[in-house]
Amino acid sequence: MIFLNFENFLNNSIFTILFLVMIFQWIYIIIFPNKKIKLFTNFGVVLANFSLIGLLLIRWLNSGHFPLSNLYESLIFLSWTFILFYIILNYFFSNNFEIFGALLFPIILFIYSFANFSIPEELQNATPLIPALQSNWLMMHVTIMMLSYCSLLIGCLLSISFLVLNFKNIKIFQKEQVLDFKNLKLINNLIQIDSNIVFENKLIKILDNLSYRLLTIGFFFLTLGIISGSIWANEAWGSYWSWDPKETWAFITWLIFAIYLHSRIIKGWSGVKPAIIATFGFFIVWVCYLGVNLLGKGLHSYGWFT
The missing domain is CATH 1.20.1050 (Glutathione S-transferase Yfyf (Class Pi); Chain A, domain 2)
Structure with missing residues (x-):
């Protein structure tokens, strides 16, 4: 029960963080390229990264197996890998990568939203692995x-x-x-x-x-x-x-x-x-x-x- 409550809290938090990061990236690119906005955006990206790691770890502990056994978990994992790649690329290309972040994060938000709002709830739940996946x-x-x-x-x-x-x-x-x-x-x-x-x-x-x-x-x-x-x-x-x-x-x-x-x-x-x-x-x-x-x-x- 504790795992489920914390997982729901992280789900809502991650969606909010991703949405705010997307909005502030657009503001930085289109309206107001301020260093404080960029700093806030980078903080949000890192926070989203660790929140997704926490969500995957909770599902791992709750199910007892690596959280990549169904479509929902793979979409969550894909969202995390997108953010991880963005952090690495932004570190090496920080002067030229803001525009790409404004393009990438709507896609990440769409993937995460699709996983949580389009996939039936019963297929989002962690379930025991079928024999073929027990490897x-x-x-x-x-x-x-x-x-x-x-x-x-x-x-x-x-x-x-x-x-x-x-x-x-x-x-x-x-x-x-x-x-x-x-x-x-x-x-x-x-x-x-x-x-x-x-x-x-x-x-x-x-x-x-x-x-x-x-x-x-x-x-x-x-x-x-x-x-x-x-x-x-x-x-x-x-x-x-x-x-x-x-x-x-x-x-x-x-x-x-x-x-x-x-x-x-x-x-x-x-x-x-x-x-x-x-x-x-x-x-x-x-x-x-x-x-x-x-x-x-x-x-x-x-x-x-x-």
């Missing part, structure tokens, strides 16, 4: 897969941000060509536009490079997760691969990002072309993780829609 592979395989999803999704979001800024710069450049250089005011405007382009070009390079690194890390985790899952499947069901819907879409996801890395490493592509592949991969990852779990019928299905 040490549960912690290793599922954790690695969640880390791969998180890294791939953030890398894809950075690629999408790259495409948006790149398209914006093209529009600015086109407008720049029609400026009348005889007009002093227009020359001043041009100087301002050029300074903005210099900043955004630097940001674009950071987004392209960071997206590449994160997608490489995510691909490594995905490969390791598929291998560990195959070994676990052989122990549980007597077959390394059964073309279950989850396994099929995991293979499709692997192929998409293998193509992405091939285009960058072998073909030498950079910029727009691989970013388009990553944008497509963003939706494939969501189908693999959430779509198959909700609508698919298979060994990995949480399937409460069906």
Whole structure:
């Protein structure tokens, strides 16, 4: 009873913290870039991180097993991994990462809200593990897969941000060509536009490079997760691969990002072309993780829609 009350308290607190962090990030970006607001936002991010850790630990103690046995717990874990990745990236790229935080935290809030308000309450409760999940592979395989999803999704979001800024710069450049250089005011405007382009070009390079690194890390985790899952499947069901819907879409996801890395490493592509592949991969990852779990019928299905 004590665990349940504290879990409910943390659930409500985390939702409030995530909402406030999102609002204050938007205020900092759009209205009032004050250092105190940024400090308050960073404090909220850290508080949300430790609150999610506490929530997962409570479920672990209450259920007696690692809290990744159903869709609800995996969504909570995914929310935490998003925040953890954000904290690490913000530490190394603090001067250029506020905009991305304003984009990322609405997604985190949506994931957390979906877990708490859309999944039926009876499927949110911690339950004993079915025989197939009673294995040490549960912690290793599922954790690695969640880390791969998180890294791939953030890398894809950075690629999408790259495409948006790149398209914006093209529009600015086109407008720049029609400026009348005889007009002093227009020359001043041009100087301002050029300074903005210099900043955004630097940001674009950071987004392209960071997206590449994160997608490489995510691909490594995905490969390791598929291998560990195959070994676990052989122990549980007597077959390394059964073309279950989850396994099929995991293979499709692997192929998409293998193509992405091939285009960058072998073909030498950079910029727009691989970013388009990553944008497509963003939706494939969501189908693999959430779509198959909700609508698919298979060994990995949480399937409460069906």
